[in-house]
Amino acid sequence: MSEGTSPEEPQEVNPEGEEHPDEDSLGFGQDLELNQFDGLPFSSRYYKLLKQRKGLSVWKVRGEFEEALVHNQLVLVSGTAKTGRSTQVPQWCAEFCLSAQYQHGMVVCTQTHRQQAVDLALRVADEMDVNIGHEVGYTIPLETCCSSDTVLRYCTDDMLLREMMSDPFLEHYGVIVIDQAHERTVSTDLLLGLLKDVLLQRPKLRVVVLAAPPFTDKLLGHFGDVPLIRLEASCPVEVVHSNSGSKDHFYSALRLVLEIHRTKEDGDMIVFLASAEEVDCARSILQREGTRLGAELGPMVPVVLNPPQRGLLPILIEEPDARMSRRVFLSAPQGEDMWWPAESVNFIIDTGVQKKMVYNPRIRANSETLQPISRCQADVRRQLSAPTGKCFCLYPEEPRLPAETSSQILESNITPTVLFLKRMEIAGLGQCDFIDRPDPEGLMQALEELDYLAALDDDGNLSEIGIIISEFPLDPQMAKALLASCEFDCVSEMLTIAAMLSAPSCFLEPSAGLTHEAVHCHRKFQHPEGDHFTLISIYNTFKQNQREQGMCVEKWCKDYFLDHGALKRADAIRSELTDILNRIELPISQPSFGTKTNAHNIKRALLAGFFMQIARDVDGSGNYFILTHKHMAQVHPLSGYGAQSQKLGLPEWVIFHEYTLSDNNYMRTVSEISPQVFIQMAPLYFFYNLPSSESKDILQDILDPDGSRNCKDGKQRPLTSNSDCTTESQTYDRCVIQ
Missing domain, CATH: 3.40.50.300 (P-loop containing nucleotide triphosphate hydrolases)
Structure with missing residues (x-):
């Protein structure tokens, strides 16, 4: 950039001008035009793709968009699929940042789906005639393909939110492109709400929102007087x-x-x-x-x-005989x-x-x-x-x-969202200006749940525990259980449980006629303590076979009707969680899976986070009463208890990972617990907030065998079997973070 050029005004870049040489017209020794991003001559493929790009409807508004980007902090672009908005607009933003010599940062473009971020980065790198991972890159959960040379980065919307935890004002970026805003994911809505405050703090920042109509009209009402560029739809079908x-x-x-x-x-x-x-x-x-x-x-x-x-990327590459x-x-x-x-x-x-x-x-x-x-x-x-x-x-x-x-x-559990916003308040961001504000009942439930997890202090701000929990890309309950495992010397096992439950299900759906064989194979991994322990058994066996068989582990997964991709993803998630524990210097105990002490400790760690998800078999036939809301539920047929119920019978008290209101109201991922351990781990004030029931009376009798029920002080005191409200030391190991 010359000295007299304003950093706010992009230099005239003309990669699309008519004077560009055609690849066939370039003779030997003739000067070639240089790529402004890497300084190398353009390839013949660049000009071939450029001709295709000019046919996109978004190309007709390029001048209008660039003018709006220069003079406005926020620009809305309205268009449907096949207009080219997701590939061309970020490139023009990269040229805008280049014209200012990246004084205000690079370009980031969010996507709602991880594969879309990868596919778009590959396509745009091809169009810009640069190498993927250098000038153009991507960041998705568990995978980063970027370098110090990256000027345009595609990422998922949740990854950009995680980045805000360490860089709340996103000072690394000069232009932020929010794509697919009309899909209304939680992360995208959060970004749109928080960026209003970020724009006030950073006058040089530019934000571009790409969405399909009619949502762009609602965005106009939310952001006020900002330019809206409408793209022509393709020919109607x-x-x-x-x-x-x-x-x-x-x-x-x-x-x-x-x-x-x-x-x-x-x-x-x-x-x-x-x-x-x-x-x-x-x-x-x-x-x-x-x-x-x-x-x-x-x-x-x-x-x-x-x-x-x-x-779609893998399936677009077809075998020659499949093209017909x-x-x-x-x-x-x-x-x-x-x-x-x-x-x-x-x-x-x-x-x-x-x-x-x-x-x-x-x-x-x-x-x-x-x-x-x-x-x-x-x-x-x-x-x-x-x-x-x-x-x-x-x-x-x-x-x-x-x-x-x-x-x-408006339709999700917003407890993770509230936890994140509490973290942003610490970072200095103001209130999130939601496009659609969450339901007050859902907000109160989220605050109550964070309070039960000891993530909030008496003033409603994040506690030290809450700050640590927010570091993990997990549901707050699972993050609390993982944190508790540091006290109970079962970190290795809890890392595996957290990873397996965060990844897609590892159980393959068998094809017709193989259902019995699949059930027989899965039954070999079943653990008598419950489904959480079964997941550990599967993962440990997978890792053992991976070490022994190498590439043949994929065949082993297929033989046992297990999803190799899901297990690989769980392994990657586990590594990421391990890195976080190391970064914040939390202890990681040696694995001791298979011992009684270890099983007891795993259940205590699970209850530290999931004490709100307890159920009791009220009649011995699998009709489970959920204590928190008095609904009846069944154990999912794919649970290990479903296979063992006729032989061993169902446990009376269980902890479950997920409950869904459906035709059968199934609980998924279920393990047996004892009411005594539940009493040890659940906060006292949570217990007294449970609705009255026969199951609560049973717990109360264990808690207070002498009938003295006046111990209701102490917000963070655990339930104990000591009937008198003294400060005598507890007779069991207690998770100090509770």
């Missing part, structure tokens, strides 16, 4: 509506897939189903039906895409903005419904509900096919769809 009821949406979609395939019309399909479970079921059915179709129709290949876990087959992409909700091979997709099948988990703060549990998608989601899906394609909507032409996708912050 033919839309066909039906009156299929929501109850029949699944089989209606599959019948339509087979009907389209029988027409022999060219093109792949995308089918939007209500849930990941429906996606897996649809794959099995289409694989089975595909074998029954005549050879003259050609092969039909169902391809599962579940945005939170998997991306028709691919049927099966997607769960929130997959509208994934990387789709749009040129090959001629058919969109949209069921118009989605299954969502909605959190109920009164009972501290999720309930599964079937809801219509938003008009915003429906509009984005219609743009995913080729210009000559068709979109089949399995709902009436004038459906009662909500305009916007509902915010996850």
Whole structure:
């Protein structure tokens, strides 16, 4: 940059100008144009991709966007899929920061899905003609591909939030691009709320929000008088509506897939189903039906895409003999903005419904509900096919769809969110200006839960324990249990439990006819103490086979119907948690899994965090009464207790990891506990806040065998079996953090 150039005004960069040489016109010895980011000559591929980029609708507003970025701190960009907003806008922001010689920082662009962040970084590095991991990089949970040369970084929205804990004003960045804001994840909504305050503290910072209409109109109301740049949608496709009821949406979609395939019309399909479970079921059915179709129709290949876990990148690289087959992409909700091979997709099948988990703060549990998608989601899906394609909507032409996708912050357990905001208050950020404020009942429940976990002090601020808990990328209850394990010498085992429960399930769903074999294999790992201990057994056996067999461990996983990818992810999570413990200098005990003392200590550590998730079998037949909200529940059939119940019987008292309101109200990941240990670990004031019940009376009798029930002092005192309220020393090992 020349001395007279203002750092606020980007220099005129002209990589797209007509005077650029075509790759075929470059002769030997002719001067080549240099890449402004790495100083090297552009490759021929750069000009080929540049020609494609110019055809994107976002390119028409480049001048308008750059002008708005120079003169405004915040810019809104409204557009649907296939407009090029996620690839081009961050590049222009990188040029803006380069023009100021990065005096105010680099560029970061958030994504809601980890695979989307990786795919976009790879694509943009290709377009910018630079190496991935150098000028362009990405950061996703458990994986970083960046360097000191990185000027444009893609990351998940939750990773940028974690970064704010150490850099609350994000001073490393000159431009922050919030992509896919219309998906309304908790992390994205938090970023939008906190960045309003950050912008006040940093006048040179720029924030760009990319979203689909009509959510951008709501953003205008939230942020006030800011420029809004609207992108033209791609050519409208033919839309066909039906009156299929929501109850029949699944089989209606599959019948339509087979009907389209029988027409022999060219093109792949995308089918939007209500849930990941429906996606897996649809794959099995289409694989089975595909074998029954005549050879003259050609092969039909169902391809599962579940945005939170998997991306499209691996499946776009097809074998040569598979190019003639028709691919049927099966997607769960929130997959509208994934990387789709749009040129090959001629058919969109949209069921118009989605299954969502909605959190109920009164009972501290999720309930599964079937809801219509938003008009915003429906509009984005219609743009995913080729210009000559068709979109089949399995709902009436004038459906009662909500305009916007509902915010996850209104439907989730916000205890982790409140913990994070308390941490931000310490860092100096003001109140978060929510686009949609959380429900007061959910907020009170979150504060109460943090209080039970000793994460708050008497003034409602984060305690020392709360600060340590916030360091872990875990649910506060699990973080508290991990912290307690440092006192009970079972850190190694609790690290494994935390990692296995944070990763996707390690149990593979068997194909038809192999269910009995899979159950038999899984039963070999079952531990008599409960499911938490079974997870440790599986992980330890996996690591042992990994050391002994190396690459063959993948076959071992397949033979035992275990998900190799899930176990690898759990291993990576465990390493990350270990690094955090080392960084904050907490002790890590040597593993001693298999001893009675170790099992007792693991249960005490679990109860330090999950004392709110206790249930009792009231009739000996598996009808469990949950003490906190008096609901009845069953142990999930895949639990080890489900397999052992006929032989050994079910335990009377259990601790569970998850409870979902569904047809059978299942508890998942269940282990046996004793009421005496529960009494030792639960805070006294939590016990007295439990609703009255026969189970509470049983606990009270253990606590107070002489009938003296007046010991209600001491907010942080544990329940003890000592009936008199003296300060005599306790006769059991006590977790000092309680």
